Each structure stands twice: as structure tokens, then as C-alpha cells.
Amino acid sequence: MMIREAIILAGGLGTRLRSAVPDLPKCMAPVGDRPFIAYLTDHFRRMGIQRFIFALGYKHDAFEEFLRNQFPDGGYTISLEEEPLGTGGAIRQACLLAMEETVLILNGDTFYDVELDALSAFHREKNADCSLCLKYMKDFDRFGVVELDDDQRVRLFREKQYYPEGLINGGVYALDRNRFMREDLPVKFSFEKDYLEKVLEKRRIFGIRQDHYFIDIGIPQDYRRIQNEINHLL
Structure with missing residues (x-):
């Protein structure tokens, strides 16, 4: 089955970008x-997602006009955080509104041109709790590195530091919603630190x-760079 539903994490405070975009x-x-x-x-x-769940928090009113214009016929719902829940808490709350067994998780400030059909097939083949899309990069220090075993199972997350090359977590996930919701997790938590990186075994x-x-x-x-690379988003 292809993944048809996506949760977009769009409630972050955006403190690092505030100098360039202070009011949004x-x-x-x-x-x-746009x-x-x-x-x-x-x-x-275009990839086949038919329903979006927007996990909103900080300045959520800024999305109202966008959602009306972008989705005049519906096809979305909103999961609103009354207080910051962390990425994990936001996903968990949004999962209560999901309808599909497998949901796509996206970060609202990241564009990663993944092959959704390949991700869907991989996730199903591996019977995964969660499948990560990994981007190969060279000469970077802004991201940690993900190491896989021979079966493509994640065996280690390495901390952010300089790496000459490696696979980074691109922030796009296929998540088995039912298994995730059965986890004994707190109301507020980091999806990356408290779910993905803990008890990998x-x-x-x-x-x-x-x-x-x-x-x-x-x-x-x-x-600033994306302003000159809009063609990659189209």
C-alpha cells in the first residue's frame, strides 16, 4: 500500500531563522x-499524498490564509499544540487524527525530494516501526550521521560534528502509527532523541x-540559498 497521509511538523519556534524572518x-x-x-x-x-495533518503551535494564525488557498476542497486537518510538546509529542497528538496505518512524517522547514513509492515499498518489506530517508553528504558539520547494518537497519546515530562524508537523517519518515501509539512515551518528548535514538535494539x-x-x-x-534554487522545488 502506498502512503497516502502525511503529518507536517510546522509548530517550531524557528529561533535560528528569526533574524531573517522575524514575524512568521x-x-x-x-x-x-509563496x-x-x-x-x-x-x-x-504530486507524489500521491491525499490528506495532510498540520501539527501547528507557534503563530498558528499565520497558516489560516495559506490553508484556505492551498486546500479549497479540504484534504487537511489541524493538530494544534496548546503548549510546546516537542517533535515527538506533536507527532503523537497528530496521530490521533490520522486515518491510515502508515503515515509520512515531514518537517515543515525541510524539502527533501524523496521517492515516496520506494519508501512505501521499503517500509513494508522491512516490516519497520519507522523508516528514515537518508541523504548522503560530504564535508558537513551541521548534521549527525546515521549508520546502518547489512540489512539497512539503523544501528547507530552519531552526534553532530565535522564528517568528511556520511548519511544524514533527512527528516522524512514512514511511521507505523499503531505501533507508535502503543509505545509508553511521555506527553512531551523529542521524536529524534527519545524515540529514534533510544533502545534501537x-x-x-x-x-x-x-x-x-x-x-x-x-x-x-x-x-538565502533557497531563493536561488526555487527550480528544485517545482
Whole structure:
């Protein structure tokens, strides 16, 4: 079964980008004449996503006009955080509104041109709790590295530091919603630190390499760069 439903994490405070975009959530930052998140939803609708759950928090009112214009016929719902829940808490709350067994998890400030059909097939083949899309990079220090075993199961997450090369977590996941909701997890937690990186031996966490365009606009340098790379988003 193809993945047809996506949760977009769009409630972050965006503190690192605030010098460039002071008045908006970072995923609503303008790129060309549209908010960044519009390119994200356009892309994944083309890939086959039929329903979006927007996990909102900080300055959630900024999304109202965008959602009306982007989804005039519906096809979305909102999971609103009354207080910051962390990425894990936000996903857990949004999962209560999901309808599919497997959901796609996206970060609203990241564009990663993944092959959704390949991710769906991989996730199903591995009977994974969660499948990560991994981007190969060279000469970087902004991201940690993910190491896989011979079966593509995640065996280690390495901390952020300089690496001459490696696979990074691209922030796009296929998640088995039912298994995730059965986990004994707190109300507020980090999906990355408290779910993905803990007790790896007990969870079926796998990684699939996807060598396609990737950008995270969370810092001003990359936000400036995306203005000249709009063609990659179309």
C-alpha cells in the first residue's frame, strides 16, 4: 500500500531563522512569492499524498490564509499544540487524527525530494516501526550521521560534528502509527532523541538512502540559498 497521509511538523519556534524572518513561523517564510511550505505540500500531493495533518503551535494564525488557498476542497486537518510538546509529542497528538496505518512524517522547514513509492515499498518489506530517508553528504558539520547494518537497519546515530562524508537523517519518515501509539512515551518528548535514538535494539528502525535534492531552511544561510534554487522545488 502506498502512503497516502502525511503529518507536517510546522509548530517550531524557528529561533535560528528569526533574524531573517522575524514575524512568521519558519515554514511560512516566503520563497519567491509563496510560503516555503506551499512547495512542500504541492510536491507531496504530486507524489500521491491525499490528506495532510498540520501539527501547528507557534503563530498558528499565520497558516489560516495559506490553508484556505492551498486546500479549497479540504484534504487537511489541524493538530494544534496548546503548549510546546516537542517533535515527538506533536507527532503523537497528530496521530490521533490520522486515518491510515502508515503515515509520512515531514518537517515543515525541510524539502527533501524523496521517492515516496520506494519508501512505501521499503517500509513494508522491512516490516519497520519507522523508516528514515537518508541523504548522503560530504564535508558537513551541521548534521549527525546515521549508520546502518547489512540489512539497512539503523544501528547507530552519531552526534553532530565535522564528517568528511556520511548519511544524514533527512527528516522524512514512514511511521507505523499503531505501533507508535502503543509505545509508553511521555506527553512531551523529542521524536529524534527519545524515540529514534533510544533502545534501537527493541525497535525496528530502518534507513533508506535517497540521493535527491535536500535543503533545510532552518538557518539564514540556507534560507538565502533557497531563493536561488526555487527550480528544485517545482
